[in-house]
Amino acid sequence: MSPLLGAEQAVLGAVLLDPGQLSHLDWLAPDHFYRPVHQALFAALRKLRSDSHPAVGADGPVPLSWVTDAVKEAGLHVRGLTPVYPHVLIQACPRPEHAPVYGRMVLEGAIHRTVAQHAIRLHQVARADALQGEVDGALRSADVLTGVLTDLARRWGTEPRPVAPTSAPANGPAVPPPIQADQVAEDERFLLAVLTEQPGAMEQVVAWLRPGDFADPAHGQLYRCLGALHHRGEPIDRITLLWEAQRRGLLADGTLSGKQVTAICDGVGAGSAEWLGDRVMRSSLTRTAAASARAVRALAEDEALVPGRLINYALHALGPLDEVRARWETANGNPAPKPPASAPVPPPARVHVALARSTPRPVPPSSDHPSSAPTPSASRPPSRGHS
Structure with missing residues (x-):
């Protein structure tokens, strides 16, 4: 039996044994359970409580x-729910008073599943947008994922903030081949040719297009050379571009060849650098969204990550997408969208119960201070009492 399944059974068994435990689980929702039968049972128990079932608050044995x-x-x-299954749940509960701890485990599993589901959705939408040359769907899905992470962080009782993982995953998810790679590469070559042959073309894209936006690393390095020439105020043509590539060692290390540079610059006609740059940015945005989604999903599937770290690591994984999106908004002259409103934050008392963290044990009085005594706040909550 998996720990998550055991926790779901234990929390339900605790409530079946002691209906009063529901008062400590107001922060737990039926959809936090993985198994549909557990969702239905927890929803039923909450409904019986709201309907003032005689067992709630009754003294003596539970009817x-x-x-x-x-x-x-x-x-x-x-x-598929049989009358025997509740007795299986009761037997699976070691101690009913530990229900908040079992509920926290269920909530942890729900957080991992929720983050993974939204990451999968973002990846699917990003790849669909890449096929259609669009970005709106990926941006909306990214907003939803960010809003979900923010809401989960506040419900868990932590502040949502991007934090870089201490170490990269040992085995990252495989990166699929670029979608419409031939068309993307053609757009990039055409843009580089226009930037090389048209005076002043760099002014149209230099403020928002970056070398990392090119799917082909060689194209990105060539654009970096164009940017360096533009920054120094030097003339740009096929000869100066080839010279700059040589000065940067790109010809010596095999990143580029003279034939590649010549092929890109030859045979160019009229073209709009801004329009071509927009197409490159679209490809970059959907590609970055898919990569961020894969990273978030890998984090969500790591069962060793506690929810607080999972959420903050996931927000950090979305950072590259936020950076590309900001430049996309600059290129299109659109203001950055407002972040989606999150759900109401639970009261601090509920968050404390949801986390079910142990309160430190009282410190024994020192011999130098025989009159010292633990403060009332140092005692354990009644819901987590131990005999």
Whole structure:
């Protein structure tokens, strides 16, 4: 049995044994459970509580109707639930008073699944946009993912902030071949030719186009050479470009050859550097969105990452996309979109229960201060009492 499945069974078993534990699990929602039968049972138990079931708040043993009514209510929404299964859940619960801890485990699993699902969605939309030459879908999906990460961070009780992982994953996801690689490469070669042959063309793109936006690294290095010539105020043509590539060692290390540079510069007709740069940026944006989505998904599938680190690492993985997007907005003269509104932040008390963190044990009084005593805040919450 996986730890997550055990936690789901344990939290349900705790509530079946002690309906009062629901008051410590207000922050836990039915969709946080992975198995549909567990979602239906938890929703049924919450409904019975809201309907003032006699078992809630009753003194003495829990009546059997609490279990049978929960099974009956859950059976209206899911198939395959038998009257025997609640007893399996009860046996799976070591101690009912540990329900907040079990619930935290369920919430952790839900956070990993939610982040992975939205990352997959972003990757799918980015690749679809790349096929159609669009970017709007990828940008919307990125906004949704950022909003989800922000909301999850606040519900978990941490501040959402990008943090770089201490070490890169041992085995990163394989990078698929570029979509429409031939068309993208043709656009990049055409743009480089226009920038080389048309005086002043660099002024149209230099403010927002970067070497990293080119899918072909050799094209990116050639654009870097053009940018260096432009920055120094030197004339730009096929000869000065070839000379700059040689000075940077690109011909010696095999990154470029004289024939490649000549082929790019020959046979160019009229063209708009701004329009071609826009096409290169579109490709760069969708390519970066897909790469960021793959990185976020790899983080979400790492079960060793606690939610706080997962969220902050994922926000960092979206950083390259944010940078490309900012330049995209500059190129198109559009203001940056407002971040999506997040859901209301739970009260601090609920966040504390959701985390179910252990409060430090009281420090024994020192011999030098015999009158010292632990403060009331140092005692453990009643929901996590131990015998």
